[in-house]
Amino acid sequence: MTVPWQRADTTWFRDCRWGMLACYLADSASNLQPTLLPVSDWNARIDAFDVDGLARQLAEARVPYFVITLGQNSGFYLSPNATYDRIVGINPSKCSHRDLIADLARALSARGIRLMAYLPGMAPASDAIAKARLEGEPDERMTALQRNWEAVVREWSLCWGRALSGWWIDGPYNADAYRHPDAPNYRSFAEALKAGNSDSLVAFNNGLRTPLYSMTEYEDYTPGEIERDMTVAPGNVPDFSRLANYERFLNNAQLHVLTIMGEWWGKGPVRFPDELTIGYTKFINSRGGVVTWDAPLTTAGLIDPEFLPQLTALGRALGK
Numbered sequence: 001m002t003v004p005w006q007r008a009d010t011t012w013f014r015d016c017r018w019g020m021l022a023c024y025l026a027d028s029a030s031n032l033q034p035t036l037l038p039v040s041d042w043n044a045r046i047d048a049f050d051v052d053g054l055a056r057q058l059a060e061a062r063v064p065y066f067v068i069t070l071g072q073n074s075g076f077y078l079s080p081n082a083t084y085d086r087i088v089g090i091n092p093s094k095c096s097h098r099d100l101i102a103d104l105a106r107a108l109s110a111r112g113i114r115l116m117a118y119l120p121g122m123a124p125a126s127d128a129i130a131k132a133r134l135e136g137e138p139d140e141r142m143t144a145l146q147r148n149w150e151a152v153v154r155e156w157s158l159c160w161g162r163a164l165s166g167w168w169i170d171g172p173y174n175a176d177a178y179r180h181p182d183a184p185n186y187r188s189f190a191e192a193l194k195a196g197n198s199d200s201l202v203a204f205n206n207g208l209r210t211p212l213y214s215m216t217e218y219e220d221y222t223p224g225e226i227e228r229d230m231t232v233a234p235g236n237v238p239d240f241s242r243l244a245n246y247e248r249f250l251n252n253a254q255l256h257v258l259t260i261m262g263e264w265w266g267k268g269p270v271r272f273p274d275e276l277t278i279g280y281t282k283f284i285n286s287r288g289g290v291v292t293w294d295a296p297l298t299t300a301g302l303i304d305p306e307f308l309p310q311l312t313a314l315g316r317a318l319g320k
Contacts (some may be wrong), residue, residue: 004257008199008220010254012114014168016064017285017318020311021118021168021258021294023069023266026076026299027126030265034126035074039092041309042076046096049078049301055107057303062315065114067168067292068104070156075127083155087148088130101156114165117156119248121149121172121189121204129224141177142307146184155194166201167193168223168258168292174214175206178208188219203256211235212246215251221254221290230280231257248288255289261307266296268306281314287301 010264026042027035058066072078077084085093105115105157123134123145138145169189172178178186185264186204194200205223207217210231212222233244261277262268274278281291295307303311 007217007252008201010035010201012206013065013201013221013254013283013290014288015247015255016114017288018063018291018293018314019065019067020058020063020280021069021292022297022303023118023294024297025069025072025266026074027072028093028266029072031073032126033145034128035076037074037076039094041092044098044101045299046078046098049100049103051100051103051107051301053224054104054297054301054303055111055113056291057308058108058113059111061303061308061312062319063113064166065116066104066108067116067118067137067166068101069118070169071124073125073127073128075124079156079159081155083151084152087152088133090129094130096129101160102163105160105276107135109163114202116168117164118168118170119153120170123149129163130263133161139261141180141184142172143184145178146189150184150189153189154192154195157193157200159196163195164197164200164290166220168203168205169193170205171208172204179202179216186216186218190209195303201254203253206227212250212255212257215252217252219253221256222250224255224257224259226257228257230259232283237274237315246284246287255284255287256292257284257289258292258294259295261310262294262296265294268296268304270306271312274310274312274317276319277310278314281318285318 023029075094077095080095123131135146174289203219203223205220208225210229211234284291296304
């Protein structure tokens with residue numbers, strides 16, 4: 001008998017009101033070309049990442065939670081994972097020796113800041129070997145990929161436990177494959193992500209679009225990815241005589257927006273004046289929602305100096 005699914009409590013997330021995401025990658029966001037970075041250089045970069053300096057900056061800017069990319073298309077990841085290495089068989093491993101998530105969690109928790117992780121729900125698109133081995137024998141449900149990826153994220157989740165407060169999963173885009181009543185599916189993926197922390201929040205992004213949406217009952221908050229359109233109202237509103245507004249829960253998922261503070265993910269320049277960034281955040285907050293702003297880090301792991309003033313202004317304006 002299947003036990004009814006219960007979403008995690010998102011009260012803490014709503015109360016944060018806003019947070020920051022950083023695309024810390026071996027290449028650049030959404031890059032689809034093979035990354036020729038030597039593994040030794042990747043490990044040197046991760047070893048030099050200044051977790052205490054970043055934690056201090058985030059605390060001074062009053063950032064309540066921080067989201068960082070575990071990896072994306074390149075196949076380089078910023079924490080070790082023996083399951084991933086066993087499946088893909090790449091030597092030397094592109095998973096860093098240092099567990100940057102664990103080190104970040106310790107530095108951030110000491111300052112009362114929550115840590116969350118970004119990860120694509122698919123195999124790394126520009127790493128041909130890893131992609132082929134993770135996807136295995138293809139079928140309509142992507143069964144091999146789902147099972148392999150669940151095993152990978154389960155190891156990470158069990159390793160970090162309650163030190164990690166949530167996940168933002170980019171994709172999977174084949175929603176029909178993940179909506180299947182039998183595992184592997186959205187539920188089994190969410191269970192793997194929550195293996196080490198049942199209270200961890202999960203969102204499954206199904207692409208850039210407005211209005212905001214929730215794809216499945218097995219996510220706790222809306223993925224909310226937007227870029228150019230600063231959404232303010234849900235779609236399919238029958239009454240056009242007044243402005244419809246979002247409410248705290250959209251299809252029972254916590255209202256959340258993820259957007260860019262710069263001109264692209266992980267890149268500048270800053271695109272809005274402080275007043276607009278603050279005002280839009282306050283608007284979504286007034287509906288019970290949360291906004292995550294993407295801003296870049298330097299190679300050393302510190303906030304890009306161009307973005308620190310706006311993040312600080314936002315933190316002061318919202319107060320904590």
